[in-house]
Amino acid sequence: MAKKLNSVVGIDIGSRKIKVCEIKTQGKEPIVTALGIIDTPEGAVDHGGIYNDEAVAQALKSVLSSSGISTKAVVVSIAGQNSVLVRTLEVPRMNPQELRDHMQWEINRNIPFAESTVVSDFKALGDDDPNSPNMDVVMAIAPQSAIDTTVSCIKRAGAQTAAIDVEPLSMARSVARSYDDELSGKTVCLVDMGASSCAINIYSGSKLLMPRQIPLGGDMFTKAIADDQTLPLGDAEHLKMT
Template identity: 30%
Template sequence: MQVFHGIGVGGRQYKKAARGIKFPSIKGSLSKELLRKLAPKKTQYAAVDIGSREIKVVEVSTADGYPEVIASGRLTTPAGVLGEPEGDEDLVNALNEVVLYSGIQSKEVIATISGDRVITRHIKVPVMPAKELETAIKYEAEKFIPIPVDDLNIRYLNLGEMESDGERYLHLLLAAVPSSFVYDYYEIFIRAGLVVAAIDVQSLCLWRVFCGLDTSAARAGTAGILDIGAAATQFLVVSDRGLQLSRTLPVGGNLLTQSLAENYGLEFQEAQQLKEEQGELLSVEAAASAAAGAMQMDYSLRVGLSNLIREIRRSLDYYASLKDATTIDRFIISGGTSKLKGFREFFAEAMEVPVDFGHPGIPGLTGGGAAEPLPFDPAFAVAVGAALREIVEDV
Protein backbone atom coordinates (compact mmCIF):
# COMPACT_ATOMS: atom_id res chain seq x y z
CA MET A 1 0.00 0.00 0.00
CA GLN A 2 1.11 3.54 -0.72
CA VAL A 3 -0.28 6.49 1.22
CA PHE A 4 0.19 9.85 -0.46
CA HIS A 5 -1.03 13.38 -0.06
CA GLY A 6 -1.51 13.24 -3.84
CA ILE A 7 -2.52 10.12 -5.72
CA GLY A 8 0.31 8.97 -7.92
CA VAL A 9 2.92 6.35 -8.37
CA GLY A 10 6.40 6.54 -7.01
CA GLY A 11 9.85 5.09 -7.37
CA ARG A 12 10.18 1.96 -9.45
CA GLN A 13 6.47 1.73 -10.08
CA TYR A 14 6.41 5.14 -11.75
CA LYS A 15 9.35 4.16 -13.93
CA LYS A 16 7.37 1.11 -14.97
CA ALA A 17 4.46 3.31 -16.00
CA ALA A 18 6.75 5.81 -17.70
CA ARG A 19 9.06 3.29 -19.28
CA GLY A 20 11.60 4.75 -21.64
CA ILE A 21 11.79 8.07 -19.80
CA LYS A 22 14.74 8.92 -17.59
CA PHE A 23 14.71 11.52 -14.87
CA PRO A 24 17.78 13.57 -13.88
CA SER A 25 19.02 13.28 -10.32
CA ILE A 26 20.22 16.07 -8.06
CA LYS A 27 23.77 15.52 -6.90
CA GLY A 28 26.31 17.36 -4.80
CA SER A 29 25.50 20.00 -2.21
CA LEU A 30 22.67 21.62 -4.17
CA SER A 31 19.63 21.09 -1.96
CA LYS A 32 16.04 20.91 -3.16
CA GLU A 33 15.31 24.12 -1.25
CA LEU A 34 18.10 25.96 -3.04
CA LEU A 35 16.94 24.54 -6.36
CA ARG A 36 13.44 25.80 -5.65
CA LYS A 37 14.77 29.30 -4.98
CA LEU A 38 16.93 29.31 -8.10
CA ALA A 39 14.22 27.96 -10.40
CA PRO A 40 11.92 30.47 -12.08
CA LYS A 41 8.63 30.90 -10.26
CA LYS A 42 5.86 28.93 -11.93
CA THR A 43 2.85 31.02 -12.91
CA GLN A 44 0.88 28.72 -15.25
CA TYR A 45 -0.90 25.51 -14.28
CA ALA A 46 -2.77 23.14 -16.60
CA ALA A 47 -5.35 20.47 -15.80
CA VAL A 48 -7.21 17.75 -17.69
CA ASP A 49 -10.60 16.41 -16.60
CA ILE A 50 -11.63 13.26 -18.48
CA GLY A 51 -15.36 12.87 -17.99
CA SER A 52 -17.59 10.13 -19.31
CA ARG A 53 -18.97 12.52 -21.94
CA GLU A 54 -16.33 15.22 -22.42
CA ILE A 55 -12.64 15.89 -21.93
CA LYS A 56 -12.06 19.38 -20.52
CA VAL A 57 -8.67 21.11 -20.38
CA VAL A 58 -7.79 24.45 -18.80
CA GLU A 59 -4.71 26.51 -18.11
CA VAL A 60 -4.66 28.99 -15.26
CA SER A 61 -2.18 31.84 -14.88
CA THR A 62 -1.22 33.70 -11.70
CA ALA A 63 1.12 36.13 -13.46
CA ASP A 64 -0.91 39.11 -12.26
CA GLY A 65 -1.24 37.82 -8.71
CA TYR A 66 -4.72 36.28 -9.03
CA PRO A 67 -5.83 33.17 -10.95
CA GLU A 68 -7.16 33.68 -14.46
CA VAL A 69 -8.12 31.09 -17.06
CA ILE A 70 -5.96 31.81 -20.11
CA ALA A 71 -6.78 28.75 -22.23
CA SER A 72 -9.50 26.12 -22.30
CA GLY A 73 -11.02 23.50 -24.54
CA ARG A 74 -13.39 20.56 -24.61
CA LEU A 75 -13.84 17.49 -26.78
CA THR A 76 -16.22 14.53 -26.75
CA THR A 77 -14.71 11.60 -24.86
CA PRO A 78 -14.10 8.64 -27.22
CA ALA A 79 -16.41 5.68 -26.91
CA GLY A 80 -13.57 3.50 -25.59
CA VAL A 81 -13.62 3.70 -21.81
CA LEU A 82 -10.37 4.53 -20.03
CA GLY A 83 -8.88 1.27 -18.82
CA GLU A 84 -10.20 -0.66 -21.82
CA PRO A 85 -7.12 -1.44 -23.98
CA GLU A 86 -9.04 -1.12 -27.23
CA GLY A 87 -10.00 2.46 -26.34
CA ASP A 88 -6.60 3.75 -25.25
CA GLU A 89 -5.39 4.84 -28.68
CA ASP A 90 -8.56 6.85 -29.31
CA LEU A 91 -8.12 8.55 -25.95
CA VAL A 92 -4.49 9.40 -26.69
CA ASN A 93 -5.54 10.96 -30.00
CA ALA A 94 -8.34 12.90 -28.30
CA LEU A 95 -5.93 14.30 -25.70
CA ASN A 96 -3.56 15.38 -28.45
CA GLU A 97 -6.38 17.10 -30.31
CA VAL A 98 -7.93 18.97 -27.38
CA VAL A 99 -4.54 20.17 -26.11
CA LEU A 100 -3.61 21.40 -29.58
CA TYR A 101 -6.73 23.42 -30.31
CA SER A 102 -7.19 24.72 -26.75
CA GLY A 103 -3.80 26.40 -26.88
CA ILE A 104 -2.53 25.35 -23.45
CA GLN A 105 1.24 25.70 -23.25
CA SER A 106 2.19 23.59 -20.24
CA LYS A 107 2.98 19.93 -20.87
CA GLU A 108 2.88 19.19 -17.14
CA VAL A 109 -0.73 18.71 -16.04
CA ILE A 110 -2.90 17.81 -13.10
CA ALA A 111 -5.31 15.04 -14.09
CA THR A 112 -8.54 14.07 -12.40
CA ILE A 113 -10.11 10.67 -11.90
CA SER A 114 -13.87 10.39 -12.29
CA GLY A 115 -15.76 9.74 -9.11
CA ASP A 116 -17.07 6.33 -10.15
CA ARG A 117 -13.48 5.02 -10.24
CA VAL A 118 -12.51 6.38 -6.82
CA ILE A 119 -13.57 4.85 -3.51
CA THR A 120 -13.94 7.62 -0.93
CA ARG A 121 -14.80 7.34 2.75
CA HIS A 122 -14.91 9.67 5.71
CA ILE A 123 -13.35 7.96 8.72
CA LYS A 124 -12.28 8.91 12.22
CA VAL A 125 -9.22 7.59 14.01
CA PRO A 126 -7.82 8.47 17.43
CA VAL A 127 -5.47 11.46 17.44
CA MET A 128 -1.99 10.12 16.74
CA PRO A 129 1.35 11.20 15.26
CA ALA A 130 1.45 11.42 11.47
CA LYS A 131 3.96 8.56 11.22
CA GLU A 132 1.45 6.19 12.82
CA LEU A 133 -1.38 7.13 10.48
CA GLU A 134 -0.27 4.83 7.65
CA THR A 135 -0.86 1.71 9.74
CA ALA A 136 -4.18 3.04 11.00
CA ILE A 137 -5.32 3.94 7.49
CA LYS A 138 -4.41 0.50 6.15
CA TYR A 139 -6.46 -1.10 8.91
CA GLU A 140 -9.46 1.17 8.21
CA ALA A 141 -9.20 0.70 4.44
CA GLU A 142 -9.33 -3.07 4.79
CA LYS A 143 -12.74 -2.70 6.47
CA PHE A 144 -14.60 -1.13 3.57
CA ILE A 145 -12.61 -1.62 0.35
CA PRO A 146 -13.20 -4.96 -1.43
CA ILE A 147 -9.73 -4.82 -3.02
CA PRO A 148 -6.46 -5.83 -1.32
CA VAL A 149 -4.87 -2.63 -0.01
CA ASP A 150 -1.53 -3.63 -1.54
CA ASP A 151 -3.19 -3.17 -4.94
CA LEU A 152 -4.40 0.35 -4.17
CA ASN A 153 -3.07 3.87 -4.20
CA ILE A 154 -4.55 5.65 -1.21
CA ARG A 155 -4.72 9.35 -0.52
CA TYR A 156 -5.89 10.81 2.75
CA LEU A 157 -6.69 14.36 3.77
CA ASN A 158 -6.78 15.41 7.41
CA LEU A 159 -9.95 17.47 7.84
CA GLY A 160 -9.15 18.35 11.44
CA GLU A 161 -9.95 17.11 14.91
CA MET A 162 -13.38 16.20 16.23
CA GLU A 163 -14.73 15.05 19.57
CA SER A 164 -17.00 12.07 20.18
CA ASP A 165 -18.05 10.69 23.58
CA GLY A 166 -15.35 12.71 25.26
CA GLU A 167 -12.56 11.35 23.02
CA ARG A 168 -10.58 13.30 20.42
CA TYR A 169 -10.41 11.94 16.87
CA LEU A 170 -8.94 12.89 13.52
CA HIS A 171 -11.50 13.36 10.75
CA LEU A 172 -9.94 11.91 7.58
CA LEU A 173 -11.12 11.75 3.99
CA LEU A 174 -9.77 8.61 2.29
CA ALA A 175 -9.61 8.19 -1.47
CA ALA A 176 -8.48 4.88 -2.96
CA VAL A 177 -7.81 4.01 -6.60
CA PRO A 178 -6.58 0.68 -8.03
CA SER A 179 -2.86 1.00 -8.76
CA SER A 180 -3.27 -0.63 -12.17
CA PHE A 181 -5.68 2.13 -13.19
CA VAL A 182 -3.23 4.82 -12.07
CA TYR A 183 -0.44 3.23 -14.12
CA ASP A 184 -2.71 3.12 -17.18
CA TYR A 185 -3.53 6.80 -16.65
CA TYR A 186 0.12 7.82 -16.58
CA GLU A 187 0.88 5.69 -19.62
CA ILE A 188 -1.90 7.25 -21.70
CA PHE A 189 -0.86 10.80 -20.84
CA ILE A 190 2.79 10.05 -21.63
CA ARG A 191 1.79 8.72 -25.04
CA ALA A 192 -0.09 11.99 -25.56
CA GLY A 193 3.08 13.98 -24.80
CA LEU A 194 1.93 15.09 -21.35
CA VAL A 195 3.51 14.64 -17.93
CA VAL A 196 1.09 13.99 -15.07
CA ALA A 197 2.31 15.99 -12.07
CA ALA A 198 -0.47 14.58 -9.88
CA ILE A 199 -3.81 12.83 -10.10
CA ASP A 200 -6.50 14.62 -8.15
CA VAL A 201 -9.87 13.71 -6.67
CA GLN A 202 -12.94 15.50 -8.00
CA SER A 203 -14.38 16.37 -4.60
CA LEU A 204 -11.23 18.25 -3.61
CA CYS A 205 -11.20 20.03 -6.98
CA LEU A 206 -14.73 21.26 -6.29
CA TRP A 207 -13.83 22.40 -2.79
CA ARG A 208 -10.90 24.42 -4.17
CA VAL A 209 -12.80 26.11 -6.96
CA PHE A 210 -15.81 27.09 -4.85
CA CYS A 211 -14.40 27.41 -1.32
CA GLY A 212 -10.66 27.94 -1.69
CA LEU A 213 -11.09 31.47 -3.03
CA ASP A 214 -13.30 34.35 -1.95
CA THR A 215 -16.61 33.08 -3.33
CA SER A 216 -20.24 32.82 -2.27
CA ALA A 217 -19.76 29.19 -1.25
CA ALA A 218 -16.87 30.19 1.01
CA ARG A 219 -18.95 32.44 3.26
CA ALA A 220 -20.19 31.44 6.70
CA GLY A 221 -22.94 28.85 6.96
CA THR A 222 -23.47 25.43 5.43
CA ALA A 223 -23.66 24.85 1.68
CA GLY A 224 -24.39 21.79 -0.38
CA ILE A 225 -22.31 21.58 -3.56
CA LEU A 226 -23.50 19.47 -6.49
CA ASP A 227 -21.48 18.84 -9.63
CA ILE A 228 -23.80 16.95 -11.96
CA GLY A 229 -21.94 15.15 -14.71
CA ALA A 230 -23.22 12.80 -17.37
CA ALA A 231 -22.78 9.52 -15.46
CA ALA A 232 -22.19 10.58 -11.85
CA THR A 233 -22.78 13.44 -9.43
CA GLN A 234 -20.36 14.75 -6.82
CA PHE A 235 -22.11 15.84 -3.61
CA LEU A 236 -20.28 17.87 -0.96
CA VAL A 237 -21.36 19.53 2.25
CA VAL A 238 -19.20 22.47 3.33
CA SER A 239 -19.69 24.27 6.65
CA ASP A 240 -17.77 27.49 7.28
CA ARG A 241 -15.44 26.42 4.43
CA GLY A 242 -14.72 23.07 6.13
CA LEU A 243 -15.45 19.91 4.13
CA GLN A 244 -17.97 17.87 6.13
CA LEU A 245 -19.11 15.26 3.64
CA SER A 246 -18.13 14.03 0.18
CA ARG A 247 -20.07 11.41 -1.77
CA THR A 248 -20.27 10.18 -5.35
CA LEU A 249 -23.82 9.50 -6.53
CA PRO A 250 -24.13 6.98 -9.39
CA VAL A 251 -26.58 9.14 -11.32
CA GLY A 252 -26.25 12.11 -13.65
CA GLY A 253 -27.45 13.78 -16.81
CA ASN A 254 -27.60 10.50 -18.72
CA LEU A 255 -30.82 9.75 -16.83
CA LEU A 256 -32.46 12.70 -18.53
CA THR A 257 -31.10 11.70 -21.93
CA GLN A 258 -32.37 8.15 -21.50
CA SER A 259 -35.80 9.42 -20.50
CA LEU A 260 -35.95 11.58 -23.62
CA ALA A 261 -34.85 8.65 -25.78
CA GLU A 262 -37.67 6.49 -24.42
CA ASN A 263 -40.37 9.16 -24.62
CA TYR A 264 -39.43 10.41 -28.08
CA GLY A 265 -38.36 7.07 -29.60
CA LEU A 266 -34.81 8.30 -30.29
CA GLU A 267 -31.32 6.84 -30.18
CA PHE A 268 -29.27 7.97 -27.18
CA GLN A 269 -27.09 10.43 -29.14
CA GLU A 270 -30.14 11.91 -30.83
CA ALA A 271 -31.77 12.37 -27.44
CA GLN A 272 -28.60 14.01 -26.11
CA GLN A 273 -28.66 16.52 -28.96
CA LEU A 274 -32.36 17.20 -28.36
CA LYS A 275 -31.69 17.83 -24.66
CA GLU A 276 -28.87 20.26 -25.40
CA GLU A 277 -30.76 22.19 -28.08
CA GLN A 278 -34.35 22.20 -26.80
CA GLY A 279 -34.29 20.91 -23.22
CA GLU A 280 -36.18 23.14 -20.78
CA LEU A 281 -37.93 22.65 -17.45
CA LEU A 282 -41.04 24.80 -17.16
CA SER A 283 -42.09 26.90 -14.21
CA VAL A 284 -45.63 26.54 -12.88
CA GLU A 285 -46.59 29.80 -14.59
CA ALA A 286 -45.06 28.80 -17.92
CA ALA A 287 -46.64 25.34 -17.83
CA ALA A 288 -50.11 26.85 -17.54
CA SER A 289 -49.92 28.19 -21.10
CA ALA A 290 -47.28 25.92 -22.66
CA ALA A 291 -47.76 24.10 -25.95
CA ALA A 292 -48.03 20.32 -26.05
CA GLY A 293 -44.45 19.92 -27.29
CA ALA A 294 -43.01 21.96 -24.42
CA MET A 295 -45.08 19.97 -21.92
CA GLN A 296 -43.79 16.67 -23.34
CA MET A 297 -40.21 17.90 -23.00
CA ASP A 298 -40.82 19.08 -19.42
CA TYR A 299 -42.44 15.77 -18.45
CA SER A 300 -39.65 13.68 -19.98
CA LEU A 301 -36.94 15.65 -18.18
CA ARG A 302 -38.74 15.45 -14.83
CA VAL A 303 -39.04 11.66 -15.15
CA GLY A 304 -35.27 11.47 -15.58
CA LEU A 305 -34.63 13.92 -12.75
CA SER A 306 -36.73 11.95 -10.26
CA ASN A 307 -33.97 9.39 -9.66
CA LEU A 308 -31.36 12.13 -9.29
CA ILE A 309 -33.46 13.94 -6.69
CA ARG A 310 -34.06 10.65 -4.88
CA GLU A 311 -30.31 9.99 -4.58
CA ILE A 312 -29.65 13.53 -3.39
CA ARG A 313 -32.34 13.22 -0.71
CA ARG A 314 -30.77 9.97 0.51
CA SER A 315 -27.42 11.73 0.91
CA LEU A 316 -29.10 14.62 2.70
CA ASP A 317 -30.79 12.18 5.09
CA TYR A 318 -27.44 10.53 5.76
CA TYR A 319 -25.79 13.89 6.44
CA ALA A 320 -28.63 14.91 8.76
CA SER A 321 -28.05 11.71 10.77
CA LEU A 322 -24.46 12.69 11.58
CA LYS A 323 -23.81 13.97 15.07
CA ASP A 324 -22.40 17.37 14.11
CA ALA A 325 -24.61 18.02 11.08
CA THR A 326 -25.82 21.57 10.56
CA THR A 327 -28.71 22.76 8.41
CA ILE A 328 -27.86 23.32 4.75
CA ASP A 329 -28.90 26.89 3.94
CA ARG A 330 -28.05 26.98 0.22
CA PHE A 331 -26.88 24.89 -2.73
CA ILE A 332 -24.15 25.60 -5.26
CA ILE A 333 -24.57 23.74 -8.56
CA SER A 334 -22.11 23.00 -11.36
CA GLY A 335 -21.47 20.39 -14.04
CA GLY A 336 -22.89 20.24 -17.54
CA THR A 337 -26.38 19.17 -16.46
CA SER A 338 -26.76 22.26 -14.25
CA LYS A 339 -26.88 24.39 -17.43
CA LEU A 340 -30.21 22.87 -18.48
CA LYS A 341 -32.76 25.67 -18.82
CA GLY A 342 -34.96 25.84 -15.75
CA PHE A 343 -32.86 23.39 -13.71
CA ARG A 344 -31.78 25.89 -11.06
CA GLU A 345 -35.37 26.95 -10.40
CA PHE A 346 -36.56 23.33 -10.43
CA PHE A 347 -33.88 22.29 -7.94
CA ALA A 348 -34.53 25.26 -5.63
CA GLU A 349 -38.20 24.30 -5.49
CA ALA A 350 -37.33 20.66 -4.77
CA MET A 351 -34.80 21.50 -2.01
CA GLU A 352 -36.68 24.52 -0.60
CA VAL A 353 -33.46 26.54 -0.19
CA PRO A 354 -31.70 29.09 -2.43
CA VAL A 355 -29.73 27.60 -5.32
CA ASP A 356 -27.12 29.35 -7.43
CA PHE A 357 -24.53 28.49 -10.06
CA GLY A 358 -21.03 28.09 -8.68
CA HIS A 359 -18.70 30.93 -9.63
CA PRO A 360 -15.12 30.98 -8.32
CA GLY A 361 -14.55 34.59 -9.30
CA ILE A 362 -11.92 33.58 -11.85
CA PRO A 363 -12.14 35.48 -15.15
CA GLY A 364 -11.69 33.96 -18.56
CA LEU A 365 -14.23 31.13 -18.78
CA THR A 366 -17.81 32.19 -19.47
CA GLY A 367 -20.50 29.66 -20.25
CA GLY A 368 -23.83 29.44 -22.00
CA GLY A 369 -26.59 26.90 -22.19
CA ALA A 370 -28.61 28.22 -19.26
CA ALA A 371 -31.47 30.70 -19.46
CA GLU A 372 -28.90 33.50 -19.66
CA PRO A 373 -25.12 33.68 -20.13
CA LEU A 374 -23.13 32.65 -17.06
CA PRO A 375 -19.96 34.34 -15.77
CA PHE A 376 -18.37 30.90 -15.39
CA ASP A 377 -19.01 27.72 -17.38
CA PRO A 378 -20.11 25.19 -14.71
CA ALA A 379 -19.02 22.25 -16.86
CA PHE A 380 -15.38 23.26 -16.20
CA ALA A 381 -15.61 23.39 -12.39
CA VAL A 382 -13.59 20.20 -11.76
CA ALA A 383 -10.92 21.08 -14.33
CA VAL A 384 -10.40 24.58 -12.91
CA GLY A 385 -10.29 23.18 -9.38
CA ALA A 386 -7.57 20.76 -10.43
CA ALA A 387 -5.56 23.60 -12.00
CA LEU A 388 -5.77 25.44 -8.67
CA ARG A 389 -4.08 22.55 -6.85
CA GLU A 390 -0.74 24.34 -6.49
CA ILE A 391 -2.37 27.72 -5.87
CA VAL A 392 -5.02 27.05 -3.22
CA GLU A 393 -4.16 25.27 0.01
CA ASP A 394 -6.45 22.30 0.63
CA VAL A 395 -9.12 22.26 3.32
Protein backbone atom coordinates in the same frame (compact mmCIF):
# COMPACT_ATOMS: atom_id res chain seq x y z
CA MET B 1 4.58 17.36 -1.63
CA ALA B 2 3.87 18.62 -5.17
CA LYS B 3 6.12 21.48 -6.27
CA LYS B 4 4.35 24.78 -6.99
CA LEU B 5 3.82 25.25 -10.71
CA ASN B 6 3.51 28.64 -12.41
CA SER B 7 1.78 27.14 -15.39
CA VAL B 8 -0.40 24.06 -15.31
CA VAL B 9 -3.11 22.26 -17.28
CA GLY B 10 -6.11 20.85 -15.40
CA ILE B 11 -7.72 17.86 -17.10
CA ASP B 12 -11.13 16.27 -16.41
CA ILE B 13 -11.76 13.06 -18.32
CA GLY B 14 -15.53 12.52 -18.26
CA SER B 15 -17.61 9.77 -19.81
CA ARG B 16 -19.04 12.20 -22.44
CA LYS B 17 -16.66 15.17 -22.47
CA ILE B 18 -12.96 15.71 -21.87
CA LYS B 19 -12.29 19.18 -20.47
CA VAL B 20 -8.90 20.95 -20.38
CA CYS B 21 -7.95 24.25 -18.78
CA GLU B 22 -4.58 26.02 -18.79
CA ILE B 23 -3.85 28.22 -15.79
CA LYS B 24 -0.86 30.53 -15.38
CA THR B 25 0.07 32.37 -12.22
CA GLN B 26 0.81 36.03 -12.84
CA GLY B 27 1.74 37.74 -9.61
CA LYS B 28 -0.46 36.11 -6.96
CA GLU B 29 -3.52 35.51 -9.09
CA PRO B 30 -4.06 32.41 -11.22
CA ILE B 31 -5.32 33.33 -14.71
CA VAL B 32 -7.14 31.00 -17.11
CA THR B 33 -5.20 31.27 -20.39
CA ALA B 34 -6.91 28.53 -22.44
CA LEU B 35 -9.94 26.25 -22.28
CA GLY B 36 -10.94 23.28 -24.39
CA ILE B 37 -13.63 20.61 -24.56
CA ILE B 38 -13.99 17.57 -26.81
CA ASP B 39 -16.34 14.59 -27.00
CA THR B 40 -15.00 11.54 -25.19
CA PRO B 41 -14.61 8.75 -27.78
CA GLU B 42 -17.67 6.45 -27.67
CA GLY B 43 -17.27 3.68 -25.08
CA ALA B 44 -13.81 4.84 -23.93
CA VAL B 45 -14.91 6.02 -20.45
CA ASP B 46 -17.90 5.24 -18.24
CA HIS B 47 -18.87 5.75 -14.60
CA GLY B 48 -16.35 3.06 -13.63
CA GLY B 49 -13.28 4.67 -15.22
CA ILE B 50 -11.21 4.69 -18.44
CA TYR B 51 -11.58 1.60 -20.64
CA ASN B 52 -9.82 2.65 -23.88
CA ASP B 53 -6.70 4.62 -23.00
CA GLU B 54 -5.46 4.88 -26.59
CA ALA B 55 -8.71 6.56 -27.75
CA VAL B 56 -8.68 8.91 -24.73
CA ALA B 57 -5.01 9.81 -25.39
CA GLN B 58 -5.79 10.73 -29.02
CA ALA B 59 -8.78 12.89 -28.04
CA LEU B 60 -6.71 14.58 -25.33
CA LYS B 61 -3.88 15.29 -27.75
CA SER B 62 -6.34 16.78 -30.19
CA VAL B 63 -8.06 19.09 -27.64
CA LEU B 64 -4.76 20.27 -26.13
CA SER B 65 -3.56 21.23 -29.59
CA SER B 66 -6.84 22.83 -30.80
CA SER B 67 -7.15 24.93 -27.63
CA GLY B 68 -3.59 26.26 -28.06
CA ILE B 69 -2.28 24.82 -24.80
CA SER B 70 1.54 24.76 -24.70
CA THR B 71 2.03 23.90 -21.01
CA LYS B 72 3.11 20.30 -20.49
CA ALA B 73 2.58 19.92 -16.71
CA VAL B 74 -0.81 18.36 -16.04
CA VAL B 75 -2.93 18.00 -12.93
CA VAL B 76 -5.62 15.43 -13.56
CA SER B 77 -8.55 14.45 -11.41
CA ILE B 78 -9.22 10.76 -11.17
CA ALA B 79 -12.85 9.67 -11.02
CA GLY B 80 -15.04 6.63 -11.45
CA GLN B 81 -16.30 4.04 -8.98
CA ASN B 82 -13.72 1.45 -10.11
CA SER B 83 -10.92 4.03 -10.08
CA VAL B 84 -11.00 5.85 -6.76
CA LEU B 85 -12.57 5.79 -3.30
CA VAL B 86 -12.65 8.97 -1.22
CA ARG B 87 -13.96 8.83 2.32
CA THR B 88 -13.89 10.99 5.44
CA LEU B 89 -13.42 9.03 8.68
CA GLU B 90 -13.68 9.98 12.34
CA VAL B 91 -10.87 8.34 14.30
CA PRO B 92 -9.67 8.69 17.92
CA ARG B 93 -7.32 11.69 18.31
CA MET B 94 -3.72 10.49 17.89
CA ASN B 95 -0.24 11.71 17.02
CA PRO B 96 1.08 11.66 13.41
CA GLN B 97 2.98 8.35 13.79
CA GLU B 98 -0.04 6.59 15.37
CA LEU B 99 -2.24 8.08 12.64
CA ARG B 100 0.05 6.70 9.90
CA ASP B 101 -0.18 3.19 11.38
CA HIS B 102 -3.92 3.46 11.97
CA MET B 103 -4.63 4.75 8.46
CA GLN B 104 -2.62 1.92 6.89
CA TRP B 105 -5.00 -0.45 8.68
CA GLU B 106 -8.07 1.60 7.66
CA ILE B 107 -6.91 1.71 4.04
CA ASN B 108 -6.28 -2.06 3.93
CA ARG B 109 -9.73 -2.84 5.31
CA ASN B 110 -11.50 -0.31 3.06
CA ILE B 111 -10.10 -1.40 -0.32
CA PRO B 112 -13.26 -1.85 -2.44
CA PHE B 113 -11.48 -2.91 -5.64
CA ALA B 114 -10.79 -6.37 -7.03
CA GLU B 115 -7.16 -5.30 -7.46
CA SER B 116 -5.15 -5.35 -4.21
CA THR B 117 -2.25 -3.15 -5.43
CA VAL B 118 -3.41 0.33 -4.58
CA VAL B 119 -2.09 3.87 -4.23
CA SER B 120 -3.42 5.67 -1.18
CA ASP B 121 -3.06 8.86 0.80
CA PHE B 122 -4.75 10.51 3.78
CA LYS B 123 -4.81 13.87 5.52
CA ALA B 124 -6.04 14.92 8.96
CA LEU B 125 -8.54 17.70 8.33
CA GLY B 126 -7.09 19.60 11.26
CA ASP B 127 -9.72 22.26 11.92
CA ASP B 128 -11.81 20.30 14.41
CA ASP B 129 -12.23 21.04 18.11
CA PRO B 130 -8.85 20.27 19.80
CA ASN B 131 -10.74 19.15 22.92
CA SER B 132 -12.75 16.55 21.04
CA PRO B 133 -11.62 12.94 21.66
CA ASN B 134 -11.89 12.30 17.91
CA MET B 135 -10.50 13.82 14.72
CA ASP B 136 -11.55 13.79 11.06
CA VAL B 137 -9.30 12.32 8.40
CA VAL B 138 -9.92 12.17 4.66
CA MET B 139 -8.47 9.24 2.72
CA ALA B 140 -8.26 8.38 -0.97
CA ILE B 141 -7.53 4.93 -2.42
CA ALA B 142 -7.04 4.12 -6.11
CA PRO B 143 -6.04 0.88 -7.84
CA GLN B 144 -2.50 1.14 -9.27
CA SER B 145 -3.87 0.19 -12.71
CA ALA B 146 -6.27 3.19 -12.75
CA ILE B 147 -3.37 5.53 -11.92
CA ASP B 148 -1.17 3.88 -14.58
CA THR B 149 -3.92 4.19 -17.22
CA THR B 150 -4.46 7.89 -16.48
CA VAL B 151 -0.73 8.69 -16.49
CA SER B 152 -0.28 6.73 -19.72
CA CYS B 153 -3.11 8.67 -21.47
CA ILE B 154 -1.45 11.95 -20.56
CA LYS B 155 2.00 10.79 -21.65
CA ARG B 156 0.69 9.55 -24.99
CA ALA B 157 -1.08 12.89 -25.46
CA GLY B 158 2.36 14.56 -25.21
CA ALA B 159 2.13 15.94 -21.65
CA GLN B 160 3.40 14.95 -18.20
CA THR B 161 1.44 14.24 -15.05
CA ALA B 162 2.56 16.62 -12.28
CA ALA B 163 -0.15 15.62 -9.80
CA ILE B 164 -3.25 13.47 -9.51
CA ASP B 165 -6.18 14.90 -7.60
CA VAL B 166 -9.54 13.45 -6.58
CA GLU B 167 -12.71 15.25 -7.64
CA PRO B 168 -14.41 15.84 -4.26
CA LEU B 169 -11.29 17.57 -2.90
CA SER B 170 -10.48 19.59 -6.02
CA MET B 171 -14.11 20.80 -6.17
CA ALA B 172 -13.94 21.79 -2.50
CA ARG B 173 -10.88 23.96 -3.11
CA SER B 174 -12.42 25.47 -6.18
CA VAL B 175 -15.65 26.38 -4.36
CA ALA B 176 -13.81 27.65 -1.28
CA ARG B 177 -11.61 29.87 -3.44
CA SER B 178 -14.47 31.22 -5.54
CA TYR B 179 -17.15 31.68 -2.87
CA ASP B 180 -15.21 32.05 0.35
CA ASP B 181 -16.99 35.26 1.41
CA GLU B 182 -20.54 33.99 0.82
CA LEU B 183 -20.01 30.44 2.10
CA SER B 184 -17.58 30.96 4.95
CA GLY B 185 -18.75 29.03 8.05
CA LYS B 186 -21.66 27.43 6.17
CA THR B 187 -22.33 23.79 5.34
CA VAL B 188 -22.62 23.40 1.57
CA CYS B 189 -23.92 20.55 -0.58
CA LEU B 190 -22.30 20.58 -4.02
CA VAL B 191 -24.02 18.55 -6.74
CA ASP B 192 -22.04 17.86 -9.93
CA MET B 193 -24.23 16.06 -12.43
CA GLY B 194 -22.23 14.50 -15.24
CA ALA B 195 -23.41 12.30 -18.07
CA SER B 196 -23.16 8.94 -16.33
CA SER B 197 -22.81 9.81 -12.67
CA CYS B 198 -23.67 12.42 -10.14
CA ALA B 199 -21.39 13.54 -7.30
CA ILE B 200 -23.10 14.81 -4.16
CA ASN B 201 -20.54 16.17 -1.72
CA ILE B 202 -21.20 17.96 1.55
CA TYR B 203 -18.57 20.40 2.82
CA SER B 204 -18.02 22.68 5.75
CA GLY B 205 -15.62 25.28 4.34
CA SER B 206 -13.16 23.15 2.35
CA LYS B 207 -13.57 20.25 4.79
CA LEU B 208 -15.22 17.32 3.06
CA LEU B 209 -17.87 15.95 5.44
CA MET B 210 -19.49 13.42 3.14
CA PRO B 211 -18.60 12.40 -0.44
CA ARG B 212 -21.12 10.32 -2.43
CA GLN B 213 -21.18 9.19 -6.06
CA ILE B 214 -24.40 7.85 -7.57
CA PRO B 215 -24.59 6.24 -11.04
CA LEU B 216 -27.22 8.65 -12.40
CA GLY B 217 -26.57 11.43 -14.89
CA GLY B 218 -27.62 13.37 -17.99
CA ASP B 219 -27.51 10.26 -20.20
CA MET B 220 -30.55 8.92 -18.32
CA PHE B 221 -32.59 12.02 -19.21
CA THR B 222 -31.51 11.64 -22.84
CA LYS B 223 -32.58 8.00 -22.81
CA ALA B 224 -35.94 8.86 -21.21
CA ILE B 225 -36.59 11.49 -23.92
CA ALA B 226 -35.52 9.03 -26.65
CA ASP B 227 -37.86 6.32 -25.31
CA ASP B 228 -40.79 8.71 -24.82
CA GLN B 229 -40.47 10.46 -28.20
CA THR B 230 -39.19 7.41 -30.12
CA LEU B 231 -36.08 9.26 -31.21
CA PRO B 232 -32.48 8.18 -31.82
CA LEU B 233 -30.23 9.06 -28.83
CA GLY B 234 -28.40 11.79 -30.82
CA ASP B 235 -31.68 13.57 -31.60
CA ALA B 236 -32.90 13.18 -28.01
CA GLU B 237 -29.63 14.70 -26.73
CA HIS B 238 -30.11 17.65 -29.12
CA LEU B 239 -33.73 18.10 -27.98
CA LYS B 240 -32.64 18.03 -24.33
CA MET B 241 -30.12 20.79 -24.92
CA THR B 242 -32.54 23.13 -26.71
